[in-house]
Amino acid sequence: xxxxxxxxxxxxxxxxxxxxxxxxxxxxxxxxxxxxxxxxxxxxxxxxxxxxxxxxxxxxxxxxxxxxxxxxxxxxxxxxxxxxxxxxxxxxxxxxxxxxxxxxxxxxxxxxxxxxxxxxxxxxxxxxxxxxxxxxxxxxxxxxxxxxxxxxxxxxxxxxxxxxxxxxxxxxxxxxxxxxxxxxxxxxxxxxxxxxxxxxxxxxxxxxxxxxxxxxxxxxxxxxxxxxxxxxxxxxxxxxxxxxxxxxxxxxxxxxxxxxxxxxxxxxxxxxxxxxxxxxxxxxxxxxxxxxxxxxxxxxxxxxxxxxxxxxxxxxxxxxxxxxxxxxxxxxxxxxxxxxxxxxxxxxxxxxxxxxxxxxxxxxxxxxxxxxxxxxxxxxxxxxxxxxxxxxxxxxxxxxxxxxxxxxxxxxxxxxxxxx
Amino acid sequence: xxxxxxxxxxxxxxxxxxxxxxxxxxxxxxxxxxxxxxxxxxxxxxxxxxxxxxxxxxxxxxxxxxxxxxxxxxxxxxxxxxxxxxxxxxxxxxxxxxxxxxxxxxxxxxxxxxxxxxxxxxxxxxxxxxxxxxxxxxxxxxxxxxxxxxxxxxxxxxxxxxxxxxxxxxxxxxxxxxxxxxxxxxxxxxxxxxxxxxxxxxxxxxxxxxxxxxxxxxxxxxxxxxxxxxxxxxxxxxxxxxxxxxxxxxxxxxxxxxxxxxxxxxxxxxxxxxxxxxxxxxxxxxxxxxxxxxxxxxxxxxxxxxxxxxxx
Numbered sequence: 180x181x182x183x184x185x186x187x188x189x190x191x192x193x194x195x196x197x198x199x200x201x202x203x204x205x206x207x208x209x210x211x212x213x214x215x216x217x218x219x220x221x222x223x224x225x226x227x228x229x230x231x232x233x234x235x236x237x238x239x240x241x242x243x244x245x246x247x248x249x250x251x252x253x254x255x256x257x258x259x260x261x262x263x264x265x266x267x268x269x270x271x272x273x274x275x276x277x278x279x280x281x282x283x284x285x286x287x288x289x290x291x292x293x294x295x296x297x298x299x300x301x302x303x304x305x306x307x308x309x310x311x312x313x314x315x316x317x318x319x320x321x322x323x324x325x326x327x328x329x330x331x332x333x334x335x336x337x338x339x340x341x342x343x344x345x346x347x348x349x350x351x352x353x354x355x356x357x358x359x360x361x362x363x364x365x366x367x368x369x370x371x372x373x374x375x376x377x378x379x380x381x382x383x384x385x386x387x388x389x390x391x392x393x394x395x396x397x398x399x400x401x402x403x404x405x406x407x408x409x410x411x412x413x414x415x416x417x418x419x420x421x422x423x424x425x426x427x428x429x430x431x432x433x434x435x436x437x438x439x440x441x442x443x444x445x446x447x448x449x450x451x452x453x454x455x456x457x458x459x460x461x462x463x464x465x466x467x468x469x470x471x472x473x474x475x476x477x478x479x480x481x482x483x484x485x486x487x488x489x490x491x492x493x494x495x496x497x498x499x500x501x502x503x504x505x506x507x508x509x510x511x512x513x514x515x516x517x518x519x520x521x522x523x524x525x526x527x528x529x530x531x532x533x534x535x536x537x538x539x540x541x542x543x544x545x546x547x548x549x550x551x552x553x554x555x556x557x558x559x560x561x562x563x564x565x566x567x568x569x570x571x572x573x574x575x576x577x578x579x580x581x582x583x584x585x586x587x588x589x590x591x592x593x594x595x596x597x598x599x
Numbered sequence: 600x601x602x603x604x605x606x607x608x609x610x611x612x613x614x615x616x617x618x619x620x621x622x623x624x625x626x627x628x629x630x631x632x633x634x635x636x637x638x639x640x641x642x643x644x645x646x647x648x649x650x651x652x653x654x655x656x657x658x659x660x661x662x663x664x665x666x667x668x669x670x671x672x673x674x675x676x677x678x679x680x681x682x683x684x685x686x687x688x689x690x691x692x693x694x695x696x697x698x699x700x701x702x703x704x705x706x707x708x709x710x711x712x713x714x715x716x717x718x719x720x721x722x723x724x725x726x727x728x729x730x731x732x733x734x735x736x737x738x739x740x741x742x743x744x745x746x747x748x749x750x751x752x753x754x755x756x757x758x759x760x761x762x763x764x765x766x767x768x769x770x771x772x773x774x775x776x777x778x779x780x781x782x783x784x785x786x787x788x789x790x791x792x793x794x795x796x797x798x799x800x801x802x803x804x805x806x807x808x809x810x811x812x813x814x815x816x817x818x819x820x821x822x823x824x825x826x827x828x829x830x831x832x833x834x835x836x837x838x839x840x841x842x843x844x845x846x847x848x849x850x851x852x853x854x855x856x857x858x859x860x861x862x863x864x865x866x867x868x869x870x871x872x873x874x875x876x877x878x879x880x881x882x883x884x885x886x887x888x889x890x891x892x893x894x895x896x897x898x899x900x901x902x903x904x905x906x907x908x909x910x911x
Contacts, residue, residue: 183612337612405908418909489605495612502606516611523605529618529674530716534801535856536616543908546856566907574610581616582716588608 180398180406181540181575183337183496185376189456189463191340195348197467198480200272204246204471205257205507206232207267211306212313213239218268224251229280229447231304232268241314242304246449246469247272258506260492260499267507270471280445293319293363296442303441304448304510309402309431310497312511315438318430321423325364329411329422329429330357330371332380333395333402336494339514341452342432344465346373346380349436354387356439361389366428372407399496400573404429406542418569433513448510453477457517459487468508475504477515489523491516496574526583537576537586543569547576547586554589562593570594618715621801622675628792629682629846635775635785639744640690644781647688647697652681654701662710676715680704683723686782686842687886688730691742696734700726720893721850724886731886741778753778754837759882772836783839793845802849805861806868810844811835813869822877840872843885853893860896860903867892 209215216233220226226245234242249272257267291299301316309331330353334342346353357369369390373381376397384392393411395401401410408416408427416422422429433451440446449470456463461482468477474490491498492512508515537547545566553561567590576586636644659677663670671677684700704726712718731738741753752760754767754777767777775785782789796802815831822829834840848854848868855864868888875884 409908415909417911418907420909487604489607489611491611493609496610498609498611500604500606500609500611502604504604518605518611523611525605525607526613526617530714532618532621532716532851533854533856534621534851536614538856538905539858541905544905544910545907546904548856565904569907569909572609578610578612579614579616581614581618581621583613583617585608587610591608 180396180401180542181579182397183399183578185397186338186456187340187343187376189338189340189460190454190465191343191377193340193344193464195344195452195465195467198469198472198477200247200274201469201472201476202272203252203473204270204272204469205267205473206243206246206270206471207257207259207265207507207509208233208243209259209262209265210243210312210470210509210511211239211241212311213241215266216240216243218254220251220268222251222253225249226251226270229449231302231447239314239317241301241306241316243268244304244447244449245270246471249273258501258503260501260506260509260512263502267471280447291359291363291442296359296363296438299441300438302447303437305434305437305441306448306510307431308433308437308451308511308513310493310511310513312509315430315434318428319360319364321364321428323423324426325366325423325428326426327368327370327412327428328357328361328364328366329407329427330369330390330432330435331402331404331407331429332371332373332377332384332432333407334377335374335397335399335401335403336496336498336514337399338456338516339454339494340456341454341465341513343377343380345436345452346377346432347383350380350383350387352439352443353432353435354384354390355443356435357390359438359442360428360430360435364428370411371432372401372411374401399575400542400571403542403571403573405571451508451510451512453508453512454514455481455517456514457487457519458522459483459485459517459519470510471507473505473507474501474515477508478504478517483517485519487517488520489518491518496578497572528584529582531582531584534581536579536581540575540579542573542575543571545570547590548584550593551584551586551589554593557596559593559596562590563597567593567597618676619674622679624799624801625796625846626675626678626682628795629679629686629782631788631791632686632782632785632842633682635788636686636690636781639775639784640742640781643690643742646694647690647692647781648682648685650694651685651688651697651701652678654698655681655684655705658702658705659710662706663714668714671715674715677705680709680722680726682782683721683847684726687723687727687780687839689738689741689779690781691740692737696730696737700730703729716852718852719896720890721847721853724847724890724893727886728890741780743778744776744784753882754833755876755882767833769832769836772833777837779837780839783842786836786841789841789845793841796845796849802845803858803861805858806848806854806865807844809862809865810848810868810872811840813866814840814872817870817873818876822873834873834876838876838883839885843872843889844868847885848889848892853896855896855899855903857900857903857905859905860899863899863903864892864896867895
């Protein structure tokens with residue numbers, strides 16, 4: 180664990196604003212961990228906002244919904260923030276969109292069964308919004324009984340404030356979403372983990388019946404699943420096990436809010452809060468944006484102080500640098516960070532001086548400097564023995580290295596080789 | 600929008616620390632002890648230090664030019680080696696001695712292994728033991744503080760020879776008013792430098808504290824006439840223990856990575872230092888203790904890995 184310069188001041192006190200509808204959206208057919216969806220619309224079709232446009236009959240997937248009303252202009256390869264390129268449905272908008280979904284609202288939530296809840300979530304296309312984008316309906320179908328629901332409100336990435344704003348502005352809705360899950364899955368204990376640097380969010384959840392607030396130190400990567408379990412449950416998730424093996428379910432606050440909206444508003448997941456920030460941005464904001472909006476529209480809306488040299492979707496520690504500003508947002512895009520030339524400058528690598536900063540910093544107890552050397556020599560077996568597969572790719576080792584060695588890059592490479 | 604955006608793997612932010620920043624901070628932290636050495640032993644101390652630093656830096660530069668490698672003399676690590684070597688020499692040595700010592704330190708101790716980060720021994724100590732073995736006479740002739748050219752034994756050497764010397768007050772040991780090497784005598788100045796490194800977070804407590812405590816404890820138990828009668832404070836304050844514990848045993852490159860390993864390293868240094876002082880042939884054992892533990896470092900590293908999250 181390590182203290183980072185948080186840089187959340189750019190946007191942390193700015194209430195969420197809605198961005199005007201973009202003229203076009205690019206809806207990637209894969210916005211989740213799993214198989215790519217098959218489009219259910221053709222070029223030229225009229226679609227309305229919230230309409231399901233891509234899906235699969237079965238498997239690990241989550242359907243995609245139109246995020247604006249309009250006409251399907253193309254189904255083509257488009258930039259993808261995580262995968263580089265992927266097939267996407269391009270929709271040209273037709274002015275204001277009808278976002279009243281009240282006609283879809285199901286019966287009273289009290290009588291929802293677990294299966295009905297999962298069906299609503301599947302139909303709404305909800306995935307884990309903290310970054311991994313694992314389909315939520317599958318996560319809510321654990322093979323073992325769950326005793327504790329941990330809500331991840333840590334938001335440990337520097338710069339990002341989307342979850343923090345959501346917790347302040349929608350605390351009641353999040354609480355209602357939590358009750359839905361606990362009710363349907365019969366979960367007894369609920370704990371929300373929030374970093375100390377978000378006093379307003381802590382305040383908002385304090386005193387809510389049935390929800391324990393755990394104030395966490397503002398250390399990175401506090402919001403990692405393993406770290407949350409350790410710091411909230413006081414025990415480790417055994418190696419190679421899933422949280423459900425120890426009766427724990429971890430959900431991000433944004434995901435909970437999406438579940439609330441799907442059940443109570445009948446609204447599929449087609450918009451989310453994105454923190455647009457960085458020293459280049461004229462007006463850093465927390466912006467409610469339609470999924471599929473290209474980055475350049477967000478940049479245009481927020482204005483530039485200077486030309487960005489690096490565009491990152493996500494936070495500065497785990498976010499992904501983009502090749503183009505044509506890239507659209509997906510369901511898990513929680514931030515858009517623009518860095519100037521100076522901030523984005525790369526360092527030259529120096530030799531490892533064995534200062535052990537990475538060893539002290541590694542939140543899972545690995546020896547990153549040794550993994551780095553083993554990986555550089557292609558000793559994949561050695562990296563496996565040293566526990567490379569336990570790496571959570573948080574980037575701490577890379578951040579603290581005074582020699583600016585590409586520790587994470589070589590460790591990721593080793594993971595790929597070991598998996599082969 | 601720029602046509603050419605910068606794309607790189609995560610993370611996208613970095614610490615402001617760098618190797619040269621750490622190394623130059625160590626240089627700064629050694630300055631108080633250097634000033635103390637000049638005050639105590641006169642300007643000779645400064646010339647010896649400059650000769651060692653100059654020789655160390657030029658050796659690295661020439662070697663790197665000849666080998667066609669990246670020039671790294673500005674990263675400060677060669678400067679540290681020069682200073683540490685000089686600090687381990689008596690003030691009365693001729694100026695060619697630190698020069699030869701620094702060349703050996705750099706070539707044998709560091710450059711032949713592959714440069715910064717590759718050496719298995721502390722380079723300055725390699726140079727020192729080379730000089731010790733080659734010119735023992737120069738290396739054990741110490742000048743008396745505050746007056747030139749008069750030979751004087753170090754308190755530890757006097758003790759070794761069985762002389763009953765007049766008792767040196769602890770305060771004199773602490774401020775450096777006794778015979779010894781240039782940079783090791785003034786404990787006060789060394790502690791000021793060590794405090795800088797602690798505050799900056801460049802060294803952790805594990806090695807220095809366990810080293811000093813182990814030496815003190817061992818000397819207390821075995822170092823006197825009969826058990827538990829040793830003068831532990833005398834042994835902590837004299838010789839190169841403080842210099843060694845804070846500035847040489849903490850050399851990143853040749854010491855273990857984990858806190859557990861560093862504690863073993865510190866205890867090992869302490870035991871070896873005390874054993875050499877009590878039963879060995881030399882009055883002082885810091886250099887050899889650290890070098891021996893340097894050699895044990897890969898072994899210690901292998902058996903003191905951190906516990907991986909979630910493992911038993």
